Amino acid sequence: xxxxxxxxxxxxxxxxxxxxxxxxxxxxxxxxxxxxxxxxxxxxxxxxxxxxxxxxxxxxxxxxxxxxxxxxxxxxxxxxxxxxxxxxxxxxxxxxxxxxxxxxxxxxxxxxxxxxxxxxxxxxxxxxxxxxxxxxxxxxxxxxxxxxxxxxxxxxxxxxxxxxxxxxxxxxxxxxxxxxxxxxxxxxxxxxxxxxxxxxxxxxxxxxxxxxxxxxxxxxxxxxxxxxxxxxxxxxxxxxxxxxxxxxxxxxxxxxxxxxxxxxxxxxxxxxxxxxxxxxxxxxxxxxxxxxxxxxxxxxxxxxxxxxxxxxxxxxxxxxxxxxxxxxxxxxxxxxxxxxxxxxxxxxxxxxxxxxxxxxxxxxxxxxxxxxxxxxxxxxxxxxxxxxxxxxxxxxxxxxxxxxxxxxxxxxxxxxxxxxxxxxxxxxxxxxxxxxxx
Amino acid sequence: xxxxxxxxxxxxxxxxxxxxxxxxxxxxxxxxxxxxxxxxxxxxxxxxxxxxxxxxxxxxxxxxxxxxxxxxxxxxxxxxxxxxxxxxxxxxxxxxxxxxxxxxxxxxxxxxxxxxxxxxxxxxxxxxxxxxxxxxxxxxxxxxxxxxxxxxxxxxxxxxxxxxxxxxxxxxxxxxxxxxxxxxxxxxxxxxxxxxxxxxxxxxxxxxxxxxxxxxxxxxxxxxxxxxxxxxxxxxxxxxxxxxxxxxxxxxxxxxxxxxxxxxxxxxxxxxxxxxxxxxxxxxxxxxxxxxxxxxxxxxxxxxxxxxxxxxxxxxxxxxxxxxxxxxxxxxxxxxxxxxxxx
Numbered sequence: 057x058x059x060x061x062x063x064x065x066x067x068x069x070x071x072x073x074x075x076x077x078x079x080x081x082x083x084x085x086x087x088x089x090x091x092x093x094x095x096x097x098x099x100x101x102x103x104x105x106x107x108x109x110x111x112x113x114x115x116x117x118x119x120x121x122x123x124x125x126x127x128x129x130x131x132x133x134x135x136x137x138x139x140x141x142x143x144x145x146x147x148x149x150x151x152x153x154x155x156x157x158x159x160x161x162x163x164x165x166x167x168x169x170x171x172x173x174x175x176x177x178x179x180x181x182x183x184x185x186x187x188x189x190x191x192x193x194x195x196x197x198x199x200x201x202x203x204x205x206x207x208x209x210x211x212x213x214x215x216x217x218x219x220x221x222x223x224x225x226x227x228x229x230x231x232x233x234x235x236x237x238x239x240x241x242x243x244x245x246x247x248x249x250x251x252x253x254x255x256x257x258x259x260x261x262x263x264x265x266x267x268x269x270x271x272x273x274x275x276x277x278x279x280x281x282x283x284x285x286x287x288x289x290x291x292x293x294x295x296x297x298x299x300x301x302x303x304x305x306x307x308x309x310x311x312x313x314x315x316x317x318x319x320x321x322x323x324x325x326x327x328x329x330x331x332x333x334x335x336x337x338x339x340x341x342x343x344x345x346x347x348x349x350x351x352x353x354x355x356x357x358x359x360x361x362x363x364x365x366x367x368x369x370x371x372x373x374x375x376x377x378x379x380x381x382x383x384x385x386x387x388x389x390x391x392x393x394x395x396x397x398x399x400x401x402x403x404x405x406x407x408x409x410x411x412x413x414x415x416x417x418x419x420x421x422x423x424x425x426x427x428x429x430x431x432x433x434x435x436x437x438x439x440x441x442x443x444x445x446x447x448x449x450x451x452x453x454x455x456x457x458x459x460x461x462x463x464x465x466x467x468x469x470x471x472x473x474x475x476x477x478x479x480x481x482x483x484x485x486x487x488x489x490x491x492x493x494x
Numbered sequence: 495x496x497x498x499x500x501x502x503x504x505x506x507x508x509x510x511x512x513x514x515x516x517x518x519x520x521x522x523x524x525x526x527x528x529x530x531x532x533x534x535x536x537x538x539x540x541x542x543x544x545x546x547x548x549x550x551x552x553x554x555x556x557x558x559x560x561x562x563x564x565x566x567x568x569x570x571x572x573x574x575x576x577x578x579x580x581x582x583x584x585x586x587x588x589x590x591x592x593x594x595x596x597x598x599x600x601x602x603x604x605x606x607x608x609x610x611x612x613x614x615x616x617x618x619x620x621x622x623x624x625x626x627x628x629x630x631x632x633x634x635x636x637x638x639x640x641x642x643x644x645x646x647x648x649x650x651x652x653x654x655x656x657x658x659x660x661x662x663x664x665x666x667x668x669x670x671x672x673x674x675x676x677x678x679x680x681x682x683x684x685x686x687x688x689x690x691x692x693x694x695x696x697x698x699x700x701x702x703x704x705x706x707x708x709x710x711x712x713x714x715x716x717x718x719x720x721x722x723x724x725x726x727x728x729x730x731x732x733x734x735x736x737x738x739x740x741x742x743x744x745x746x747x748x749x750x751x752x753x754x755x756x757x758x759x760x761x762x763x764x765x766x767x768x769x770x771x772x773x774x775x776x777x778x779x780x781x782x783x784x785x786x787x788x789x790x791x792x793x794x795x796x797x798x799x800x801x802x803x804x805x806x807x808x809x810x811x812x813x814x815x816x817x818x819x820x821x822x823x824x825x826x827x828x829x830x831x832x833x834x835x836x837x
Contacts, residue, residue, distance in 0.1 A: 172601050175783035179776035193629065200625055204812040205787045348605035357633025383633050421789040421807075423772030452795045455685065459673075459773045459794075462681040 066093040070135040073167035076219035080395035138180030139430035161185040168326030171351030191388020216393030220333035233317035237327035250295035260303040263370035269306040324351035435492040509595035509648035549575035593617035620818030644824030667752030676715035683721035690729040701735030754781025
């Protein structure tokens with residue numbers, strides 16, 4: 057059976073994750089359409105690559121949920137940020153019920169290694185038919201979080217960290233290039249970002265027959281999940297004035313760089329696994345120590361930690377141990393973890409191998425973010441309650457929304473309107489206060 | 495056994511005092527050392543030595559082991575100076591034990607544990623923390639890190655008598671920096687006023703979960719207490735608790751409530767009805783992951799009438815056990831491990 061999947065994403069990292077998943081599923085015989093929710097600043101290169109590899113739609117969530125072609129898919133993968141994930145699941149179910157259409161399995165996952173706030177992320181993902189996890193490490197953390205809770209039945213599947221098809225062995229010698237995969241907030245402090253480029257400059261000067269290419273996460277005019285003030289190109293100018301000739305920024309796509317370069321260095325980027333896919337030797341920058349805010353503890357057992365400062369030159373940096381196989385398995389970089397597991401799990405779901413009833417999210421004593429806790433969900437729920445003239449319920453939902461967004465005046469005004477006890481005044485107040493626009 | 499316990503911040507000092515009392519009951523002699531966070535908070539039973547001098551001090555040569563319950567950077571500094579000073583004197587450094595002195599989980603626990611790795615014995619609280627330590631160190635040079643779970647040692651969880659107040663009392667734990675904006679705190683304060691007005695036969699007490707300055711003018715605008723003082727017409731049954739110590743209020747309480755304060759755990763252990771406010775969802779910055787599985791989360795609006803809370807809202811005992819509650823002989827476990835270390 058050929059599974060037809062729809063993948064929905066908005067920001068660049070999520071689109072990249074979808075690209076990798078789509079390629080893997082297609083290689084296994086599945087059919088994939090990607091819907092990139094339009095968002096200003098999304099890198100054109102990311103959209104272009106998606107378009108070249110298969111069908112690409114660009115609809116808003118509202119338009120997508122009304123599109124009759126939705127029926128043609130066997131499952132929908134949603135790669136959005138936390139509150140939008142929960143909102144999509146909720147609105148998808150409501151729209152299917154309204155249109156009397158059957159529900160397709162929904163799955164979600166993570167766009168790379170999860171360095172922090174894993175539990176919070178899971179609290180937004182609960183209720184999806186399947187949560188894709190990177191590896192046994194994430195599975196253990198999920199199990200600990202859900203142990204003894206009513207959500208133990210949440211289904212998950214390990215789909216691994218390999219994002220590219222392994223590069224065929226090339227007889228061509230790799231160039232003496234070190235690619236540094238920049239991350240916009242790792243490290244975040246300006247003085248540490250300056251120190252980083254200074255260390256790279258020092259290695260460049262000491263290794264004149266090498267080229268050091270800094271691969272910026274995004275171009276200066278593009279946006280990613282994290283908002284930053286200073287682009288790496290500005291940090292480079294600020295910290296070095298005129299950098300050595302063999303230290304440059306490169307906007308060449310990362311896969312192409314990794315296929316011809318000898319070394320990749322990163323603080324904590326998922327690009328490390330791309331390097332492994334393409335046979336490029338990765339190193340993890342150890343100069344800032346193992347710090348939770350940098351995500352470096354994730355790599356502590358990798359066997360790849362190296363100090364740039366303490367390295368004589370790039371030839372010395374290249375002489376190091378390979379990644380530890382036990383660590384690779386633990387984090388999810390292993391042939392037994394792949395998109396094939398997702399397809400198998402979706403086939404099992406469709407075949408009724410498991411109980412397909414959605415996970416019940418409301419239990420006394422438990423609160424999960426996914427259970428209608430995004431501000432927009434709360435406001436939408438309040439509007440539905442107003443339409444049913446259940447003003448107490450509307451007030452209850454708006455009060456929670458106001459705790460989340462105390463600075464939103466529209467929520468405050470709407471709340472004051474539903475609290476109005478005089479019927480006529482309440483009707484007037486509801487007419488003049490703004491509800492949530494669809 | 496002769497031990498020294500070192501702490502700097504308020505939470506560390508409170509935890510060390512509790513541990514010293516427990517160790518004392520087991521026959522050990524404990525000296526509490528460390529500078530007070532400020533001069534006004536100096537306590538007579540603490541040796542107020544500055545950290546660099548203390549780390550190099552020969553005083554430590556006279557104890558069998560040293561418990562260092564400092565935060566990251568101070569701990570690093572202490573270990574470095576202590577090791578160098580001992581080497582200069584031609585002696586071995588004292589056996590050091592350390593561990594998180596708050597009931598941490600997830601990212602916060604990992605961040606807390608990283609600078610403590612490498613001490614002679616790591617003191618954790620329960621099974622959940624042991625599992626997280628194992629994930630952090632497996633495959634690393636610290637994989638063999640010695641550790642012991644010694645229960646919820648850092649909070650007052652010993653049984654208390656029946657000392658609840660005559661009138662039903664709801665104690666709301668006020669975390670001075672959560673939610674982090676004054677406006678959000680103001681909204682929460684108004685909601686609590688509404689709860690108080692809807693429950694005229696209850697007393698509602700806003701209890702700060704950490705000491706605040708004696709002068710209310712210096713209280714942060716992100717505390718409920720600050721908003722209470724600004725309020726022109728607070729409900730008559732809404733009051734402020736002791737600004738220096740949350741414990742008496744919690745002992746008197748009929749029901750306790752909070753967003754993510756560590757102090758929600760003692761009333762849970764004592765068996766008091768406790769509510770973790772779920773209105774903000776599971777947020778790492780609000781300590782949500784720790785309380786996710788507690789079984790006592792609910793939204794503020796679902797807490798009315800307050801009378802209904804008296805017979806409900808008890809935490810899941812297995813969740814509590816995994817935090818460390820099931821370990822009743824923590825001090826004895828610690829002493830056994832230290833004896834083995836000293837040989």
